[in-house]
Amino acid sequence: xxxKPFSKSILTRRSMLKGAAGVTAGAGALLLNGTAPMTFTRDxxxxxxxxxxxxxxxxxxxxxxPQTGPYADEGADELRAYxxxxxxxxxxxxxxxxxxxKPLSLKGNGILGKKVDFVTGDTQTKSDAARASAKRMIExxxxxxxxxxxxxxxxxAVQSLAQEMGVVFMCGLTHSNDTTGxxxxxxxxxxxxNAYQSGAALGPVLKDEMGTERRAYHLTADYTxxxxxxxxxxxxxxxxxxxxVNTVKTPVGAxxxxxYITPVLNSGADVLILNHYGKDMVNSLTQAVQFGLRDxxxxxxxxxxxxxxxxxxxxxxxxxxxxxxxxxxxxxxTLQDEGSKAFVxxxxxxxxxxxxxxxxxxxxxxxxxxxxxxxxGTFYPPEVIKALEGFNFDGMGNGPTLxxxxxxxxxxxxxxxRGNANPSSQFDLLEVVQQVPRSQVDFSPTLFGGELGxxxx
Amino acid sequence: MDSFxxxxxxxxxxxxxxxLIALGLTLIFGTLGVVNFAHGALFMLGAFCAVxxxxxxxxxxxxxxxxxxxxxxxxxxxxLEQWFGQTGTTIxxxxxxxxxxxxxxIMLAIGLIMERGLIKHFYKRTHAEQILVTFGxxxxxxxxxxxxxxxxxxxxxxxxxxxxSANLGAWLGMGDNLVYPWWRLVYLAFAGMLxxxxxxxxxxxxFGMVVRAGMQDRETVxxxxxxxxxxxTIVFGLAAVVTGLAGVMYTPILPPDYHIGMDFLVLxxxxxxxxxxxxxxxxxxAGFLLGILQSFASMNAVKSILPGIDQIIIYLVAVIILLxxxxxxMGRKGVMEA
Numbered sequence: 128x129x130x131k132p133f134s135k136s137i138l139t140r141r142s143m144l145k146g147a148a149g150v151t152a153g154a155g156a157l158l159l160n161g162t163a164p165m166t167f168t169r170d171x172x173x174x175x176x177x178x179x180x181x182x183x184x185x186x187x188x189x190x191x192x193p194q195t196g197p198y199a200d201e202g203a204d205e206l207r208a209y210x211x212x213x214x215x216x217x218x219x220x221x222x223x224x225x226x227x228x229k230p231l232s233l234k235g236n237g238i239l240g241k242k243v244d245f246v247t248g249d250t251q252t253k254s255d256a257a258r259a260s261a262k263r264m265i266e267x268x269x270x271x272x273x274x275x276x277x278x279x280x281x282x283x284a285v286q287s288l289a290q291e292m293g294v295v296f297m298c299g300l301t302h303s304n305d306t307t308g309x310x311x312x313x314x315x316x317x318x319x320x321n322a323y324q325s326g327a328a329l330g331p332v333l334k335d336e337m338g339t340e341r342r343a344y345h346l347t348a349d350y351t352x353x354x355x356x357x358x359x360x361x362x363x364x365x366x367x368x369x370x371x372v373n374t375v376k377t378p379v380g381a382x383x384x385x386x387y388i389t390p391v392l393n394s395g396a397d398v399l400i401l402n403h404y405g406k407d408m409v410n411s412l413t414q415a416v417q418f419g420l421r422d423x424x425x426x427x428x429x430x431x432x433x434x435x436x437x438x439x440x441x442x443x444x445x446x447x448x449x450x451x452x453x454x455x456x457x458x459x460x461t462l463q464d465e466g467s468k469a470f471v472x473x474x475x476x477x478x479x480x481x482x483x484x485x486x487x488x489x490x491x492x493x494x495x496x497x498x499x500x501x502x503x504g505t506f507y508p509p510e511v512i513k514a515l516e517g518f519n520f521d522g523m524g525n526g527p528t529l530x531x532x533x534x535x536x537x538x539x540x541x542x543x544x545r546g547n548a549n550p551s552s553q554f555d556l557l558e559v560v561q562q563v564p565r566s567q568v569d570f571s572p573t574l575f576g577g578e579l580g581x582x583x584x
Numbered sequence: 585m586d587s588f589x590x591x592x593x594x595x596x597x598x599x600x601x602x603x604l605i606a607l608g609l610t611l612i613f614g615t616l617g618v619v620n621f622a623h624g625a626l627f628m629l630g631a632f633c634a635v636x637x638x639x640x641x642x643x644x645x646x647x648x649x650x651x652x653x654x655x656x657x658x659x660x661x662x663x664l665e666q667w668f669g670q671t672g673t674t675i676x677x678x679x680x681x682x683x684x685x686x687x688x689x690i691m692l693a694i695g696l697i698m699e700r701g702l703i704k705h706f707y708k709r710t711h712a713e714q715i716l717v718t719f720g721x722x723x724x725x726x727x728x729x730x731x732x733x734x735x736x737x738x739x740x741x742x743x744x745x746x747x748x749s750a751n752l753g754a755w756l757g758m759g760d761n762l763v764y765p766w767w768r769l770v771y772l773a774f775a776g777m778l779x780x781x782x783x784x785x786x787x788x789x790x791f792g793m794v795v796r797a798g799m800q801d802r803e804t805v806x807x808x809x810x811x812x813x814x815x816x817t818i819v820f821g822l823a824a825v826v827t828g829l830a831g832v833m834y835t836p837i838l839p840p841d842y843h844i845g846m847d848f849l850v851l852x853x854x855x856x857x858x859x860x861x862x863x864x865x866x867x868x869x870a871g872f873l874l875g876i877l878q879s880f881a882s883m884n885a886v887k888s889i890l891p892g893i894d895q896i897i898i899y900l901v902a903v904i905i906l907l908x909x910x911x912x913x914m915g916r917k918g919v920m921e922a
Contacts, residue, residue, distance in 0.1 A: 195735040195843075203736075373884060378895060382838045382847065383598065385768070386882035386894070389590040392761045406737055410838070413739075417765040419749035444739060444839075468654070475655030552651035553659050 176507050177293050178269045185244040186237070186506065188213070188493070189264030189273030191285065192299065196252030196380070198277035198405040200440045201485040205275065205299050206247060207478055208486035212493035215473070216243045223473035224494060227466040227522035232501035239500060250275060252379075254284035261285045265294050271506050272297060272496050276319070277405065277485060279303030279352035286315035293584040295508050297492035300457075300485040302404075302436050303352040304359065307536035308575025313582060314508065316515055316535045318495065319488045322356035323570055325435045325455040326363035328541040328563040332453065337398065337431055339368035344396035346387055346411060348403050349376040356402045360435050364400075372396040377403070377411070384411040388418050397425040399432045408434060409444035416448040437544055440483045442556035449546035449556065456542045458487045458524050459557055467524040481554050491523045495530070509582035526565065533572035535579065541568045586753065586761045591879040597768045597837075599875025600775030604830035605848055606855040606867035607782060608823035614799050614862045615816045618703055619711050621719040624849025625726060626824050629694060630831025631840035632729055633687035635738050638679040677743050683832045688825055695824025699817050722845065730842040737839035742767045767836050774833050779868055782826060786864070795819055799862075854902045860915025870913055874898050 180186040190209040193202035214220045218235040225235060237243055246268045248260030257275075264270045265288075273289070276282050276299025283306055289296035290312040298306060298317040302325070307317050343364050347353040353376070361371055372394050377387050388411070391399055399420060403411045415421075415432060423430035434441075437454030460471045460481035470490060474482040482490070499514040500506055516532035528539035544557040609623045644660035664672030675682075702721060706714050741747065746766040753762030786792035798805045798812040805812045831840070838844065855874055859866030880886060881897035893900075905913065 195730075199735045375884060375887075382844075385594045385597070386591065386879045389594060390587055390884050392590065392763065393587050406839075409737075409739070414765075417747070417749065417767070419751075419763045419765075422749075423760075444737075446739070446741075472654050475652070475657065479655075479657060552649055552657070554652070554657070 178271050180241055180271060180506060184241060186241040187268060187270045188243060188245045189270035190245055191248040191250055191257060191260050191273055191275035193252040193277050194249040198252045201277040201300055201405060204483045204486040205489040208482060208490040209493060211474060211477055212490045213243045213245055216497050221473055224466050224470050224523055227469050229522045233498050238497045250281050252278050254280050257281040257285050258288050261288055265292050274299055274489060274492055276300040279306055280350045282306050283310045286312045289314040290580055293508055295511060297496050299489045303355040304575045305351050305355055307534045309577040311534050311577040311579055313512060313579040318492050318537045320457050320541050322359040324541050324568040326359040327568045328455050328543050329435060330363040330367060332543045332560060334367050341369040341398050342372045342396045343369050343398045343400050344372045344391050344394050345374040345400045345402055347374060347376050348379050348407055350379055353402045356435055360400055382410060384414050388415050397428050397430055401434050404436055408441050412445050413448050438484050439556050442546055450548045452546045454544055456544050457484045459542055459544060459559055462524060464524060466522040487524060512582060531572055538569055539565050589762060591883060592876060593764050595876030595879035596872060597772050598878060599872035600772050601830055601834055602851055602855045602875055603868045603871025604775055604778060605827050605852040606871050607779060607864060608827040609852055609856050610862060610864050610867040611823040612820055615819045619714050621715050622722040623827060624845030625722040626827040627831040627848050628845030630687055630691055630828025631835050631844055633690055634680055634683035634740055634832045634835045635840060637683045637686045638740060641676045641679050680740055680742055680836055684829060687828050687832050691825045691828030692821045695821035699820040726842050737841040739839040740835035742836040746770060771833050778826060778829060854898055858902050858905050858912055860912030862916060863914040866912055866914030877901055
């Protein structure tokens with residue numbers, strides 16, 4: 128057998144016509160087989176994506192929250208908020224923020240005519256357990272979106288799973304810069320603020336209240352969120368002229384922090400910054416107060432404790448120890464805008480107490496995803512993602528908010544709060560010191576690097 | 585110097601808890617020859633005796649919270665406060681010390697039921713089987729507590745006058761930086777007293793003498809017509825009480841959750857192995873030694889040279905001691921050896 132000379136294999140008029148006929152026939156076959164949309168109407172992408180609800184009367188969400196572990200309190204409140212969001216989406220209850228959200232495409236009859244159903248999982252505040260639980264939700268339960276949080280380590284781990292599997296993940300409580308920074312993903316969205324924004328909001332208040340000559344000592348939870356927050360707060364305080372005496376990493380769930388607190392007594396520091404959250408923060412703050420830090424005078428100044436990320440649930444756990452301590456928070460139930468009032472009323476009527484910031488962010492995220500599906504007219508993830516990217520909305524408790532397209536981070540107001548010394552009720556544990564406008568906490572989407580990745584996976 | 589003394593105090597405090605748990609563990613191993621992996625659960629059950637009493641004392645009536653206007657909120661007012669006013673408040677404030685009395689009969693009963701109901705059936709089984717069954721029991725107890733009390737830690741507070749710190753520096757003329765929380769000092773003193781009481785009981789009572797004789801030579805004691813089994817059952821109950829009390833008193837230091845026993849169990853086994861299987865003195869000495877080492881390993885000066893050493897120091901020391909002294913610090917020949 129001999130090869131044809133190269134000159135014989137070049138394109139001739141006959142082969143060109145045969146090829147064109149083949150391509151046309153192939154495309155026609157593809158269309159007839161239904162593997163590409165024949166008509167550009169709602170659900171035209173139906174057969175192309177994972178967990179397409181198709182003709183099912185329901186669409187399923189997965190709520191993957193820490194039901195055990197150091198952030199279990201937040202997890203329980205997140206779950207309450209998700210259940211309330213589902214209720215409101217399905218047209219039950221008083222509608223909550225569906226009455227105040229602008230612009231709103233949802234009609235209060237489910238999403239795209241389908242009722243919302245859900246499954247829940249326990250992340251145990253562990254990345255591997257959270258991924259396993261999320262995987263089960265996607266593969267076994269067939270969820271079209273999953274959500275949850277309270278640990279940035281977990282959020283980052285499941286966000287990358289979301290990208291791999293092509294299912295949207297709406298982050299719950301996650302505060303690390305990395306979530307929408309270097310570890311950002313096309314399929315992950317964060318409504319919650321980040322550590323950089325905590326620093327930017329707290330800086331001016333710390334300067335006003337504590338001056339510019341301070342010596343700070345950091346105790347930091349040893350994982351991505353802790354490192355991220357320490358770095359952001361350190362940059363802020365050093366920018367004010369403060370000196371950083373030491374930064375000490377502590378294991379998550381350490382329980383007894385005494386061996387980390389006692390060195391603070393002799394360090395010459397006059398401010399202790401606790402980069403802890405949840406149960407860790409309750410324990411470390413309680414123990415710092417037990418060791419008499421708040422009664423100390425150092426360098427001629429009163430010793431101060433700062434908790435950069437605060438929540439009412441933590442304030443509840445720490446009791447009187449929280450009084451007078453400064454921090455920042457994403458949202459607080461005492462806000463008087465229409466969205467906050469509507470949500471607090473719904474939540475309070477349902478459960479008998481006001482929601483936490485974790486509950487708020489999870490509730491808002493669920494409505495935002497649902498609204499994006501309605502806007503896109505499909506559950507097809509790339510279209511839903513495009514609807515969320517660059518979406519400007521209001522009436523959700525944080526003032527006018529932008530879901531930034533470049534990093535999937537919401538840009539909105541941030542609250543600086545203080546443990547309330549004279550609470551007017553059992554829930555009035557945090558006093559809002561300042562509602563810092565979003566212009567003051569805005570930052571470049573390229574600041575922390577990262578690539579979102581493709582729409583199609 | 586202040587830092588040094590503070591870390592010693594921290595170490596003694598932590599060591600007190602390790603020593604109390606390890607003491608109970610060793611008592612059971614020394615008398616019954618059982619490797620009890622449910623021992624951490626006894627610590628947890630003790631802690632939850634304190635939680636239960638607090639819940640009983642704060643049983644409340646729901647009163648509408650008038651300060652909340654936009655939804656119906658209720659606050660809880662304990663019956664004791666309603667009925668007895670300030671006296672009721674004081675009784676609630678003393679719930680942790682009162683839990684000591686509350687937990688003794690409960691822990692004794694739990695210990696006796698555990699031994700008679702399950703452990704006695706495994707005396708003649710291998711250590712591996714004992715470990716499996718007791719570990720399974722620990723998980724069951726843990727899940728029961730989780731089902732009853734939830735997964736979140738439940739804070740306990742000591743009486744008001746013990747909530748602050750003692751200025752040890754001022755007493756010793758060493759400056760103001762040597763301060764230590766009152767309750768931790770109370771815990772340390774309590775651990776010391778409880779350990780002394782156990783040793784006094786074993787050394788200076790007839791019951792203790794018989795038990796020690798039984799630990800040395802069970803068959804001969806039985807030949808003398810003494811029912812050593814019954815005494816060993818009581819020892820199991822006492823070990824449960826000691827461990828339970830350690831748990832009760834630890835609640836103001838660390839709010840208990842269902843997992844607190846497991847957190848201490850592994851460390852306590854390391855303590856027992858380092859001290860020498862079956863040696864009561866070894867368990868106590870190793871408890872304090874490892875507690876102090878763990879505290880010193882957390883010092884910034886140490887961590888700057890050996891980052892992460894605070895997380896592994898106990899296991900590192902255990903490895904070294906077992907290499908140098910395979911029977912532990914005060915272990916006896918023939919215990920757990922083929």
